[in-house]
Amino acid sequence: MRALCWNGVNDLRVETVPDPVLVNPRDVILKVNLTTTCGSDLHFIDGYLPTMREGDVIGHEFMGEVVEIGAEVRRLRPGTRVVVPSFISCGRCWHCDHQEFSLCDNTNPHAEIQEPMLGYPTAGIYGYTHAFGGYAGSHAQYVRVPHADVGCLEVPDGVSDMDALFLSDAAPTGFMGADYCDIQGGDIVAVWGCGGVGLMAMAGAFLLGAERVIAIDRFPERLALARGLGAETLDYTEVDVVDALRELTGGRGPDACIDAVGMEAHGTGAQYAVDRAKQALHLHTDRGEALRQAIRACRKGGVLSILGVYGLMDKFPIGVVMNKGLTVRASQVHGPRYLPRLMAYAQAGRLSTSFLATHVMPLEEAVRGYEMFKKKEDGCVRAVFRPG
Amino acid sequence: MHEENTGPDHGQGRLRRTLSVRGVESGALVEAWRNPEVQRQVMAEFADWLGGDAGSMRWRLHLPMDRELEVESREVGHEPGRRVRHATRSTNAHPASMECEFFVQPAPAGRGTEAVLAVEYAMPGGVAADMALKLFGAVPDVLAGRVLRRFKALMEAGEIPTLARNPSARDRD
Numbered sequence: 001m002r003a004l005c006w007n008g009v010n011d012l013r014v015e016t017v018p019d020p021v022l023v024n025p026r027d028v029i030l031k032v033n034l035t036t037t038c039g040s041d042l043h044f045i046d047g048y049l050p051t052m053r054e055g056d057v058i059g060h061e062f063m064g065e066v067v068e069i070g071a072e073v074r075r076l077r078p079g080t081r082v083v084v085p086s087f088i089s090c091g092r093c094w095h096c097d098h099q100e101f102s103l104c105d106n107t108n109p110h111a112e113i114q115e116p117m118l119g120y121p122t123a124g125i126y127g128y129t130h131a132f133g134g135y136a137g138s139h140a141q142y143v144r145v146p147h148a149d150v151g152c153l154e155v156p157d158g159v160s161d162m163d164a165l166f167l168s169d170a171a172p173t174g175f176m177g178a179d180y181c182d183i184q185g186g187d188i189v190a191v192w193g194c195g196g197v198g199l200m201a202m203a204g205a206f207l208l209g210a211e212r213v214i215a216i217d218r219f220p221e222r223l224a225l226a227r228g229l230g231a232e233t234l235d236y237t238e239v240d241v242v243d244a245l246r247e248l249t250g251g252r253g254p255d256a257c258i259d260a261v262g263m264e265a266h267g268t269g270a271q272y273a274v275d276r277a278k279q280a281l282h283l284h285t286d287r288g289e290a291l292r293q294a295i296r297a298c299r300k301g302g303v304l305s306i307l308g309v310y311g312l313m314d315k316f317p318i319g320v321v322m323n324k325g326l327t328v329r330a331s332q333v334h335g336p337r338y339l340p341r342l343m344a345y346a347q348a349g350r351l352s353t354s355f356l357a358t359h360v361m362p363l364e365e366a367v368r369g370y371e372m373f374k375k376k377e378d379g380c381v382r383a384v385f386r387p388g
Numbered sequence: 389m390h391e392e393n394t395g396p397d398h399g400q401g402r403l404r405r406t407l408s409v410r411g412v413e414s415g416a417l418v419e420a421w422r423n424p425e426v427q428r429q430v431m432a433e434f435a436d437w438l439g440g441d442a443g444s445m446r447w448r449l450h451l452p453m454d455r456e457l458e459v460e461s462r463e464v465g466h467e468p469g470r471r472v473r474h475a476t477r478s479t480n481a482h483p484a485s486m487e488c489e490f491f492v493q494p495a496p497a498g499r500g501t502e503a504v505l506a507v508e509y510a511m512p513g514g515v516a517a518d519m520a521l522k523l524f525g526a527v528p529d530v531l532a533g534r535v536l537r538r539f540k541a542l543m544e545a546g547e548i549p550t551l552a553r554n555p556s557a558r559d560r561d
Contacts (some may be wrong), residue, residue: 001555003555003557005556005557007557012540013557015557016557017557018553018555019554019555020553020554020555021553022552023552023553024547024548025546025547026546026547051558053558054557054558054560055556056557057556058557072546075512090541090544090545091545092410092466092545092546093409093410093543093544093545094408094410094498094499094500097410105541106540106541106544106545107541107545107549108549109549109550109551111533111534111537112533112537113538115533124549133549133551134554135551135553135554136554136556140555144554146547146549147545156479200507374491
């Protein structure tokens with residue numbers, strides 16, 4: 001089959017690789033209908049996250065059609081159209097039982113890589129680093145889906161492939177970030193980053209009852225998409241974000257701040273320059289400008305919800321978090337916790353996601369797609385690939 | 389995980405590793421640990437099963453640098469439903485040896501059972517053995533950490549996570 005493979009820092013190629021096969025009894029093989037870029041892919045493409053191996057098939061946000069099922073698959077049949085969460089979960093461990101699916105104990109074949117750094121390993125994920133399992137990803141014609149009865153959610157008639165695609169990762173991640181804010185009536189939520197996850201966090205915040213949402217980014221076309229969802233917007237290159245948020249919130253600060261940017265934040269000022277230099281010298285992996293700004297901007301006693309992906313960062317202002325009494329909530333996405341609810345929203349017309357697909361192209365053009373996505377060329381929010 | 393060097397000689401140590409397992413009654417975990425088919429699956433990444441039964445299992449261990457070592461693992465103690473102890477020796481007079489005890493204890497409510505693997509290992513023979521242990525040195529970790537994690541996955545989730553036949557472009561050459 002054809003697949004998009006990582007071959008080194010900023011070296012992606014569409015290549016011919018072996019087809020996946022059923023390995024474990026709860027596996028299915030999925031024919032990938034649509035698969036999309038994610039900002040977190042850029043971290044290993046750019047070389048900031050280690051443990052990739054040359055030849056890895058990448059991609060973790062996808063939907064498609066079941067073509068083969070393992071002997072112990074119960075809910076799925078060949079021909080079932082499904083969307084699949086990016087993290088793989090067993091559905092039986094303590095964490096899965098507590099809806100913490102990305103913390104599953106039993107799906108990371110390389111748990112020993114993560115343990116020294118994290119203490120306890122996370123679940124595995126498709127098409128990411130080997131610290132996160134090393135599973136082949138979805139930018140391919142076919143993909144093996146372990147524990148398919150837990151992960152695959154059937155896409156009902158009336159929901160298109162494109163509407164279902166972003167329920168794989170961007171929508172549940174964003175919605176989870178809003179859910180973590182414990183939104184009460186009258187709350188104002190600020191969201192850093194107007195990419196796919198940030199926009200879905202805004203949509204989620206409104207669905208959960210936020211009074212106002214304030215979006216922060218620098219790209220006019222992305223800020224326009226945020227306004228289209230009903231958010232107010234700030235261009236961080238034009239204003240002091242912390243001051244502006246103070247004024248927009250009656251001097252209180254946002255009740256909750258969502259970081260949907262992560263380790264490759266852009267910014268202004270001296271701290272950003274220091275971050276860039278230290279990252280270039282591999283003294284730390286992260287540029288934490290958006291996160292630090294969110295910590296300062298948040299109201300006293302507010303909630304900081306972290307969705308952006310981070311590695312190892314120093315200069316994290318824990319003293320500010322402590323003295324302001326912030327509640328910090330963070331995790332990788334617990335997809336199956338939110339997927340049924342989001343599918344119901346999509347069916348009811350209350351959640352639109354397909355507008356994220358600004359550029360749709362064959363898998364053979366995926367290298368160009370990632371280039372556009374990375375450089376945000378032509379207003380690219382997400383490049384979507386049709387493996388065909 | 390607790391690991392220590394127990395004596396003046398190089399190449400000796402003991403360690404202990406614990407994981408909590410849900411969904412399987414504690415006594416059944418001990419009996420599963422004695423089951424050769426379970427052992428074969430749990431050890432599949434590290435050793436080839438050569439034969440035997442619950443009382444005595446023979447293995448070919450995969451060591452670093454494409455080395456191999458054939459061993460026999462004999463059951464030397466068993467309290468049904470509570471604990472089982474195995475002694476492992478080389479079958480070709482290699483001085484390496486290891487004793488492993490697997491036992492269970494209750495976890496707090498809802499957490500299932502704490503499964504404990506305690507390992508003592510020795511590779512006498514001075515500096516050469518010490519170097520060999522550095523090669524061989526992954527083994528205590530393998531047994532106490534990766535093996536126990538694979539056992540937990542098999543017991544809880546019914547299968548062990550694997551990258552077997554994982555598509556990649558590494559096969560293109």
